[in-house]
Amino acid sequence: MNILNILSEIEKVDGDIYDRLSPRRRVMKDFYNAGRKISLAALPLALSSMFTKAYGQSGNRSVNDVLNFALTLEYLEYHFYNHTVVGKDPASSVKDVTFNFPSTAALQAITTIRDHEKAHVDFLKAVLGSAARPELAYTNFDFRAGGNYNADNSYNSGGTFADVYTNYATFLKVATAFEDTGVRAYKGQAGFLKGNQVVLTAALQIHAVEARHASHLRQMAAAAGLTIKPWITYTANGNDTGVAPADAVYAGEQNTTQANVPITNIAADVTQAAAAESFDEPLATANVVTIANLFLKPAFRL
Amino acid sequence: MVRVTYQYWGCRFGQPLFIFYTPDTHSIKSESILFIPDKIITLLHSQPAVHLPYSLFLFSVTSSPLLKLFFKKRIRILPHLVCIYERAPVSTHNQSPNQKSSIMKSEQAILTTSGAGAGKEGYNRRKFLSALGMGTAGAALLTSCGHNDWYDQFRNNNNNTNAATLDFKDDIGILNYAYALEQLEAAFYTEVVAKSSSVFSASQNAFFNDIKLHEIAHREFFKKALGSNAIGNLEVDFSSVNFTSKDSVLATAKAFEDLGVAAYNGAGYKIMTEAYLVIAGQIVSVEARHAAWVRDQISNGSFSDLNSLSALGADNSKGLDAALPPSKVLPIAATFIKTKIDVKNVF
Numbered sequence: 342m343n344i345l346n347i348l349s350e351i352e353k354v355d356g357d358i359y360d361r362l363s364p365r366r367r368v369m370k371d372f373y374n375a376g377r378k379i380s381l382a383a384l385p386l387a388l389s390s391m392f393t394k395a396y397g398q399s400g401n402r403s404v405n406d407v408l409n410f411a412l413t414l415e416y417l418e419y420h421f422y423n424h425t426v427v428g429k430d431p432a433s434s435v436k437d438v439t440f441n442f443p444s445t446a447a448l449q450a451i452t453t454i455r456d457h458e459k460a461h462v463d464f465l466k467a468v469l470g471s472a473a474r475p476e477l478a479y480t481n482f483d484f485r486a487g488g489n490y491n492a493d494n495s496y497n498s499g500g501t502f503a504d505v506y507t508n509y510a511t512f513l514k515v516a517t518a519f520e521d522t523g524v525r526a527y528k529g530q531a532g533f534l535k536g537n538q539v540v541l542t543a544a545l546q547i548h549a550v551e552a553r554h555a556s557h558l559r560q561m562a563a564a565a566g567l568t569i570k571p572w573i574t575y576t577a578n579g580n581d582t583g584v585a586p587a588d589a590v591y592a593g594e595q596n597t598t599q600a601n602v603p604i605t606n607i608a609a610d611v612t613q614a615a616a617a618e619s620f621d622e623p624l625a626t627a628n629v630v631t632i633a634n635l636f637l638k639p640a641f642r643l
Numbered sequence: 644m645v646r647v648t649y650q651y652w653g654c655r656f657g658q659p660l661f662i663f664y665t666p667d668t669h670s671i672k673s674e675s676i677l678f679i680p681d682k683i684i685t686l687l688h689s690q691p692a693v694h695l696p697y698s699l700f701l702f703s704v705t706s707s708p709l710l711k712l713f714f715k716k717r718i719r720i721l722p723h724l725v726c727i728y729e730r731a732p733v734s735t736h737n738q739s740p741n742q743k744s745s746i747m748k749s750e751q752a753i754l755t756t757s758g759a760g761a762g763k764e765g766y767n768r769r770k771f772l773s774a775l776g777m778g779t780a781g782a783a784l785l786t787s788c789g790h791n792d793w794y795d796q797f798r799n800n801n802n803n804t805n806a807a808t809l810d811f812k813d814d815i816g817i818l819n820y821a822y823a824l825e826q827l828e829a830a831f832y833t834e835v836v837a838k839s840s841s842v843f844s845a846s847q848n849a850f851f852n853d854i855k856l857h858e859i860a861h862r863e864f865f866k867k868a869l870g871s872n873a874i875g876n877l878e879v880d881f882s883s884v885n886f887t888s889k890d891s892v893l894a895t896a897k898a899f900e901d902l903g904v905a906a907y908n909g910a911g912y913k914i915m916t917e918a919y920l921v922i923a924g925q926i927v928s929v930e931a932r933h934a935a936w937v938r939d940q941i942s943n944g945s946f947s948d949l950n951s952l953s954a955l956g957a958d959n960s961k962g963l964d965a966a967l968p969p970s971k972v973l974p975i976a977a978t979f980i981k982t983k984i985d986v987k988n989v990f
Contacts, residue, residue: 450944457947460962528924532917542966545908545927546957549964552928553947556935571936572853572929600868600922607863615856620925621932 402533402626404540408465409474410626411544413643414526415461416477417636418519421484422455425512430479435495440509447561451516454554461547468543481641484515486586490638501586501635513562518587520555521573522632524548525590525624552621575617589632593622807874810987811969814916819874820969821923822865824906827979828899829858830879835896838886847940854896854933861926868922878981893941898975900934903927905955905965906972913990931964 426448429436442448466473483490485500504511527548534541556571563569567583574581579594597605597616604616611619634642809823810816832855840848866873885891907927914920935946947964949957955965970989977984 446944450946453944453947457949457962460960464961464963524928528921528928531911531920531924535917535920536912536915538912541912542908543961543963545911545924546963546966548924549904549908549927549931550947550949550962552931553935553964555928556932557939557946560936560939570853571850572857572932599864599925600918602864602867604860604864607867608859611856611860611863615853616860618853619857619860619929620922621928622925623921 402530404534404537405469405472407530407533407544408469408540409472410530410629410643411527411547412462412465412469412474413477414523414629414633415458415465417482417633418523419455419458419462420477420479420482421516421519421636422451422458424479424484425506426452426455430494432480433493433495437496438506440507440512443509443565450557450561454516454520454558457550457554461550464543464547468540477641481638482636483638484636486635510562510565510567513558513565514567514582514584514587517555517558517562517569517582518584518590520551520558522590522624522629523551524555524621526629527551528621528623529625529629531623570618572618573621575614579617579622589628592628593624596620596622806983806985807877808985808987809874809969809973809989811913811990812988814914814919815869815872816988817910817914818865818869818919819872820910820973821907821926822862822869822873823877823980823984824903824972824976825858825862825865826877827879827976828903829855829862830877831881831884831895831899831979832858834881834884834886835892839889839892842887842889842892850936854936857929857933861929864922875982877984880979880981883978893937896937897934897941900930900937901952901955901965902967902972902975903930904934905952905957905967906969906976908964908966909956909968909972 424430425438428438442451480494483500484502484505485496486502488500488503489497491497502511502515505515506512527544531541531544531548534544559569559571562582569582573579573591573594575595575597576591577595578588578592579596580588580591581594582591595617597603597613599620604619605611605613607616630643637643807819807823809820811820832851835851836848836855839851843851881895884895904927907923907930911920911923911927914923938945938948945951949959949962949964952965953959956967957963957965968990969986973984973986973989
């Protein structure tokens with residue numbers, strides 16, 4: 342275990358770490374000072390203690406658990422979009438994305454989103470370092486949700502979203518569901534990162550990017566004929582996309598009471614729809630896992 | 644001897660505006676609660692015909708222990724002060740919803756108006772007390788308080804119109820910070836919806852109206868959640884915005900939404916109550932949805948152009964959105980706010 346390498350790795354990922362950690366900068370100094378005094382055998386414990394101080398923990402989920410959970414979702418999103426942009430699995434010669442983007446702007450938007458998801462994967466991997474979960478490849482996913490695949494991982498048949506790569510509208514529906522899931526998932530993890538300047542702030546920053554993606558994908562879906570707004574409006578079961586298999590993604594979005602304050606009619610014209618739209622809802626870990634597992638092949642499920 | 648005192652308590656419609664404190668024989672009667680649009684007036688006197696377009700509480704502390712308890716934390720008695728509206732309150736009774744809404748807005752504006760012209764259409768103390776059924780006896784007693792400059796003193800003592808303090812020492816400060824920003828956004832989109840519809844398409848107008856309502860919902864949520872800890876209404880200044888220019892409106896909307904995202908992201912780690920942290924998350928993603936939509940109206944595809952957000956703390960190479968501490972957000976926001984904001988323990 343080369344502790345100095347770990348520290349320098351963190352610095353590579355987050356060059357501002359010492360400044361950003363200013364309230365806790367002392368922790369780092371303490372570490373170096375302590376290092377002179379304590380024995381080598383005690384170092385791992387000291388290190389662990391330092392990170393607990395610097396990166397904190399709350400609830401019953403460690404920061405690494407949260408980050409690895411996020412990393413899984415980012416792999417999912419990245420591979421989904423990348424496959425669409427590239428048109429096929431990079432390891433395969435078979436082009437299985439057969440729909441055409443209606444415009445270069447649409448392709449460019451998906452490329453932009455893909456690039457962000459890749460940046461998120463790389464960022465989270467770098468932050469986690471050796472604690473990062475095993476890498477997930479495109480072939481570990483089942484974006485048809487329940488599809489049958491051949492021995493060489495090529496798609497055979499079936500799945501809830503069997504036409505996800507042959508029907509642009511289906512692709513947009515799944516993409517929208519992924520982004521809205523991402524927004525809810527990060528929100529659901531925020532509590533575990535409470536007070537953590539570095540990790541919580543980064544998580545919130547990723548969260549907002551996912552929300553921007555969701556907004557744009559919803560606009561693309563609207564342009565493709567869906568009745569859908571950039572924000573999630575009220576429906577009885579929370580799912581405003583009209584895509585029934587995505588019900589689990591939106592369950593709870595119909596909520597219109599926040600911190601015991603009823604939002605509907607809180608002021609003139611604030612209808613039930615406006616009340617539901619004005620607050621996105623978090624999603625608990627277990628619910629996100631259920632959704633993510635629909636798109637992971639059995640051996641790779643969470 | 645009867646002393647009449649009051650507490651000014653926020654001037655947005657729907658919240659108690661003036662609390663009168665009369666430690667004598669007045670008592671609260673359920674039949675004296677008047678319902679006016681969406682709101683309740685609790686008027687402690689036998690003149691139920693008074694329709695004031697704001698919530699008003701007049702009660703006897705001594706005779707109502709329950710209400711006393713309810714307002715315990717909110718009442719800070721300011722002795723010898725009497726506030727009079729700047730003109731006779733407009734009745735909202737028997738008005739259409741649109742008219743009611745318009746009256747409420749204008750009443751709110753009057754109450755936040757300051758400076759020259761204030762009191763021009765003067766509603767004098769006697770009339771006011773008379774309207775409350777206190778008549779000359781009350782007026783005489785008030786006069787006996789001996790403050791000729793009651794109006795100025797009211798203004799001076801009234802934090803709600805003169806200054807707001809944001810103390811970032813705890814969650815209350817952070818939530819008030821969010822409340823201030825939501826006030827700004829809500830006021831902006833209210834103007835957009837009222838003044839800019841001719842320069843936008845029907846679908847754009849519909850979404851601007853949605854956004855306006857979201858921001859109002861956020862603002863009112865914070866106001867309710869903060870209760871007596873809420874800062875007052877901020878007076879805004881949009882003189883730099885041309886509301887009949889599509890470009891000007893969109894550029895300002897973009898600036899507000901991106902700044903809102905940066906503000907929530909940059910302050911989140913200071914929120915110590917998990918429930919509030921989650922609420923902040925619930926709001927910031929909606930702001931980000933707005934930001935993306937507004938940006939796409941300016942240039943389709945710019946919804947998450949993180950390179951353009953680097954000044955607000957975004958990092959495209961890591962896929963990170965904007966994040967700024969309040970020390971950097973407030974100076975930007977302040978260019979749109981007239982009310983003086985005192986800041987403590989800012990980070």
